Amino acid sequence: MMNASPPFAADPDRVVFDRSELGLILSVYGRFVAAGEWRDYAMSFLRDAAIFSVFRRATEHPLYRIEKRPKLRNAQGIYAVIGMDGRILKRGHDLGQVLRVLERKLIRPVDD
Template identity: 35%
Template sequence: MAQLVLFADYQRKGRRVFFSREDLAQLLSIYSLQVSRGLWRDYAIDHRSNMAVFSIYRRSQEHPLFSVNKVVLKGDRDANYVLLSRNRQLASSRLLSDIIEVLARQLAVVD
């Protein structure tokens, strides 16, 4: 005899985090400015259990120069934005515009 399985029992219990349309508009505007300057060439968007990540690359074969993480911790209503460069935290804020300002200052990673 067949056993009834409820799909809701197998869904992820955590809240999925995505970039909103406004978030993406801000990120892509600074990205396009830096692409026109020849500094950045590629980007990727990833979704993990409690965060969304916008990674910026100089070349697609490398590790990301910068990544903007939108993190929602358990119990928080609002997201926290974190700017990372090679696993170092450069900035953190509840507002994406603060993170965009740091990126707009033309941060350059020295090899």
Template identity: 60%
Template structure:
């Protein structure tokens, strides 16, 4: 009775997600931006091809930034991407830290003002 049998999946997982360390890093940045009064809301979308964290200035707008994790790009351009409000890719890379750097620099400017 105590045996759990995993459901078989064919090849790739049915959903891409963030692991605990990735989500902690993203939510830490989100919390600092909320404390600075810049962001007010967020959304997480977990899909077949990508996991997306979107940060909003106001809930009724488009997200100011989207942080996307696309594992199929791991060996090419890097699986992490920072996407701006208009859909342009601000930064792409293999590691999460350098991809979040433009937002963290912006946070430093917000605190200085």
């Protein structure tokens, strides 16, 4: 009999977000959903990156990608927020700091 791994076993060949990282990301995501800005998300766990993509509608290209790339730990930083056009909006070592670039987009001036 072969030794089969359980379906939720960690795959050492994949980069994933840990529970605290997902908590930070989902907190920002929830605020945008409540504001009616975002409606869907997708997660990809690849060999070199974990990617959380956010969408206005499920049929569109992602508005933003939040990426974790461990190989960049000693360079620009492990986390990045990337816009729809592929521009890196913020990169760094602290996920909370990197996500702040999105929160600025949620704050809008109130018209009188």
